[in-house]
Amino acid sequence: MQIKDLTTYRILEDIELKDINSRGYILEHVKSGARISIISNDDINKVFYIGFKTPPKDETGVPHIIEHTVLCGSKKFPVKDPFVELVKGSLNTFLNAMTYPEKTVYPIASCNDKDFQNLMDVYLDAVFNPNIYKYKEIFKQEGWHYELEDKDSPLKINGVVYNEMKGAYSSAEEILQEEISKALFPDNAYGKDSGGNPEHIPELTYDAYLDFHRKYYHPVNSYIYLYGNMDIVEKLEWLDKEYLNKYDKIEVDSEIKKQPEFNTIKDVVKEYSIASDEDTKDKAYLSYSKIIEDVLDTKLYHAFDVLDYCLISAPGAPVKKALIDAKIGKDISSSYDDGILQPTFTICAKNANVEDKDRFIQVIDDTLRRVVKEGINKESILASINSSEFRFREADFGQYPKGLLYGLQILDSWLYDDTKPFLHLECLDTYKFLKEQIGTGYFENLIEKYLLSKKNGAVVTLKPVAGLNSKLEKEQEEKLAKIKSQMTEQEIEDLVKETKHLKEYQEEPSPKEELEKIPMLKRSDISPDALPFKNEKVMLDDVPVIYHDYETNGIDYIDFMFETTDYTSEELQSLALLKTLLSYVDTDKYKYSDLSNQISIYTGGINFSVSSITKLKDNEPLIYLNVRIRALHENIDKGLDLLWNVLLNTDFSDKSRIKELIAQTASRLKNSLSSSGNVAAALRGLSYISKHGYYSDLLVGIEFYRFVSDIDKNFDEKIDSVIANIKKVLEKAIAVNRLTISYTGNKELFAETKDIISSYVKKCPKGTKPGKVLPIDLKQKNEAFMDASQIHYVARVGNFKKHGFEYTGLLRILKVILSYDYLWINVRVKGGAYGCSSSFQKTGEVMFTSYRDPNLSATNDIYEKIPEYVRNFDVNDRDMTKYVIGTFNALDAPLYPEASGIRSFIAYLVGETYERIQKERDVILNATQEDIRNLADMFEAVLKENNICVIGNEVTIKKEKELFKNIDTL
Structure with missing residues (x-):
């Protein structure tokens, strides 16, 4: 059977995508109205996503909170955290979810056919049938909630997204970007932070959150993508039978509206925090932004990438050089945001001074006019185009599957025109066109039209204020204290009970019968053979x-x-x-x-x-x-x-x-x-x-x-x-x-x-041969580095080889267990940190870290209890197999050619052998829970070293100073 034989779908386009050696299809599901885009080729690293238009109406972060919470259990897979269960026990090559300014996307990738199907099923059930309607605790955990340990404790706000965004809003660049968006897009979704402003996240009610999901998470508002070597007809039939045919087409108003022209350059000044003892000199941010019309003009889409390089990014680029010569800022950068309906172009001077704002604008304007008059350096234009074309032809996206990057790029057009998902993917003709425009005035005319003549723009200044975050934290504490003071005794008692109930909910593991509903591979699905190195030594002079x-x-x-x-x-x-x-x-x-x-x-x-x-x-x-x-x-x-x-x-x-x-x-x-x-x-x-x-x-x-x-x-x-x-x-x-x-x-x-x-x-001198490493004096410092952040990064480290222990492949399994079970539950789920991880190196080095963490000593206490957790590790055979399989998604991740060469070269340099990595693989494949428990003594010895380093909030660091030998400003 072929795609054209499927009566449940309407084929809108069937096209050869010659630039990426693929076949492209655009389909519509007849009953539900779902859009499907397919890129079919021989790539075994298959990719799927489902995305939705999710334009925010406010800054409560509801699209972001839904992105987190739909992956916390669903009708078919009711476990509390199916996302983590998949990470633990899948061969995925990518597994995540992303909130953009006006869309939310849920992508997965795998080279294993069975695994790929399992991941698709879990993700589709998550978005269409989430448990968020059954358990308010999911909203509280991932979004926000008031927390009161007992009647005498201070009232606090906690939640994973809330803390993530507190971390984000500790960054001057994040604040700057949000203020630019607000200034440029006052009347549409782009002017609202879809991630959520921590000041406004607590305004989101449970009912409003559910209403947002009901409105936008329907197939008619979805964008479904399939990429790679698979039975497309089988996938489409399954998709129809299991999900899409359960829905009828409805009207969903999710249109991304264009920002009407306001024909002025807005002037916005905002404050951001630096550490209390930092000097404010040379700490301001100055930015100059313009709206660049329409993302559906593919020549313009690529041409402004070229201008970004020629005007700012290239060494010696005219605008950057003019600003540096004028001593305006120490770091000049630019950004061309082409992933939205109306792309924006921004020039930014970092480490500048507020009083330089007028000169900043004048220098940019004068330099652009001079460039238009004298012309852009032709070699600079060719360099930019050639560089982009090289990257496109090479198609090396590092740790990410190429099908994922293609899939995300098609949303740059598909989201705004159902008929044009492949508009920007077929770009070799566009590169040819742009090369032909060199010397014709084409690029200079774009500067004149969009950066000089057009008045839709904004100048945003970020002014540094020493200790601002400390002041805001104090105000927040006072505000929460006032809220608590206005609560009745019964309300306080109820909130204490709710806090306790949420922690009990978080601590209660999912029942065995629910966990077993998550589809899983077997150990026999894993190849027993390690990936060989390719090292052939040849002497050359x-x-x-x-x-x-x-x-x-x-x-x-x-x-x-x-x-x-x-x-x-x-x-x-x-x-x-x-x-x-x-x-x-x-x-x-x-x-x-x-x-x-x-x-x-x-x-x-x-x-x-x-x-x-x-x-x-x-x-x-x-x-x-x-x-x-x-x-x-x-x-x-x-x-x-x-x-x-x-x-x-x-x-x-x-x-x-x-x-x-x-x-x-x-x-x-x-x-x-x-x-x-x-x-x-x-x-x-x-x-x-x-x-x-x-x-x-x-x-x-x-x-x-x-x-x-x-x-x-x-x-x-x-x-x-x-x-x-x-x-x-x-x-x-x-x-x-x-x-x-x-x-x-x-x-x-x-x-x-x-x-x-x-x-x-032969042109190199012979020189001297390298000698041995020089002796160094290592000292335990146990430092804390204070910055203007509202959160912390807490690290504990050690070395097991110092205590007579040797590296084993079991540590790879334990990394999965700790990172996605013990640390995940305690540091992230209960503690509210955005991230946590563990790492064990063959050199003996051990690292435990947290990311955007509201806690400090509490997280350190969690690290201290790792040996006890490992010693008492007790799971059934199915769960042990899950951890073993999850270990291989890193070991067996497909590599691009350059990365394959680097892997082999590093092995040669450090003395790694195939025999050793094969032995490590055998140990992992045959691991038992008893093997894991036997690692407890190793971690007890490592943690007794008591090596800690923290970067983060100065108020908390000063409160918990007894943990450190030295405290300094970052």
Whole structure:
């Protein structure tokens, strides 16, 4: 049977999608009105999603809360958290749900046919038949609720989404984006935060929340997507029988209305919080935004990506350079939001001053007019288009399945026109068109029309206020105290009972018969064989080349690894700083702006990193400067010529350019530490106890931020020594005696590329051979770093090898158990944190972390009880099998060619063997609960080390200061 034979569906389009080697179908389900889009091809990593238009009317976060809560049990699968049950026991390659400004999407992916079907079933029942109507506790847990432990306790507000958004609103960039949206879209859904403003989330009532679901979660308002190699007819028949035919088509008013033109540039000033002892100088955010008409114009859709690069993002881009030269902000960025009906374009100056606002606007306006008059650099336009086209053809989306990214992209048009889901996917002709417009005035006319002549825009200024969040927290406490004071004794007693009841509900496990309704694979569904490494060692001019034989569709992936293990800590920090400068300053042949264009025209990117990994044989660190290039095979010679020019002939004499890059790096590191505080806190904690942790913190963590920040603040007095140091460490690193090369591609490409690589290696000096790592003095610091956040990132770390324990594959299973059972229930469900995780490395390193966590010491207490939980771990055979299967979704995740090569190369460097990973796999496949219980002593020893590091709210940190030896401001 073919799709055309199905009478339950109407085929609206059947089209060849030649740019992605696929067949596309657009269908309508006749009875329910559901929309279905299909991309059929031979990709085994299958993807499904169902999405809904969910335009918010206010800032209570109802779309976001529904996204969380529908995955908390349904009619067919009534367990409390089927999402977590799937994570524990599925081979999914993607499993999540996302709330956008006007849509909510529930995607899954898997390479296993049975698993894929199971995931589809659970997700569809979740959105159409959720238990939210039966259990108000779900709304309270995931959304918000008043919490009162006893009659004498202070009244609090808790809830997972509430705390998630408190974390989000601790970020200046998040606040800025919301204020820009409000200013640009006062009359439609985009002006309301679909995620929820924590100030307004407690205004959402249970009834209003249910009404929102009733209105929008109907098939007629849905967007269903299928991608990959599957029996499409079978899937469509099942979809009709199990879900869609139970609904009749109705009218749902979910139209995304356009914002009428207001023909003015709005001027908005808002405040945001910095830490109490921070200086407000150079901490303001200035932004300039315009609405860019219609997302359904595919040429415009891609053209503004090009303009984003040419005007702002590219090194030396005219608007960025003009603002930096005018000393307005230290970090200039831009964003083109093309995922909404009316895309927006924003230019932002971070680390600026409020009094510079008028100059900020004037410099942008003057520079854009000059660019229109003189024309955009033609090479810059070509560089941007070539870079986008390379990424499109490569189709490497890192950890995400390509079908997922295609599916999300089609919503950029499908959501606003039922007949055009594939509008932006077929883009090679558009890239060709845009190349043909270079030099014709096309791009300059777009600047004139949308950025200069059009008045629909906003200038939003964020003004820093020291200690604002502390003040707001105090006001919140007073407000809640007032609410409590106005409650009757009976109301207080009732609320204490409700708080207790919710905790009892959360603690009560789902009945066995409900858990068994969640479909699950068997251990026999798992391949017994580990994925092999592909490492073939070839000597090239006395340099080892590790060749990885993977099909790469005509792309060469090459890593040049220069070992720097023998560097001092000071040298390594200079090397880490160097990586932020290479290819962003002049060389003897190119100005940095021209160099950037050449790299984008001829390669898919040249990247520099400094990393520390640990050799398995002796647990000693291996530290290196890694230089990675990817390019189409026909361009690899030119790409390597550019790379070698950077490595051997970079000119560090332009101090003003270096100052600009250091200020930008400091700004971005600060934002990264605040938004990914769980990673930063864990690395800092590890720096107390392991060489790898020490060097990782030194190279990418808090210690590196402090190093860069100090140079930024004292630039004039330090710059000469900084330049001298980076020249010295670069000259020392770029040496044949320190070099190991990794090449990923097929045999034919490698055979042709070897001689080209050799010709460049010969240009390197022999240099010195790397020595052993230098001794370092590790000290337990147990630090807390205060910032302006309303939440915390709590990390506990240790090392089991110090206590005589060895790594085992059982730890991979325990990671799943702890992250999605013990920690999930206690830190997230009960505690209200947005996230929590555990990690165990082959080097012995152990990490427990929380993310956007309202608690501090309470979370630390939960970590302390892990050994007791492990010692008493008791599950049935089905649950044990579930944890085993869940372990393999990370082990067996499909990899793109470049990632496959990197995996093999890292194995070579650290001394990993196939025999060892096969043994690890065997241990996992045959694991028992007794094996897990036997790990308890390991964690008891690790937690007795008492290594803690926290980043977060200064008020809480000061209250709970007894946990720390040192407290500082981030």
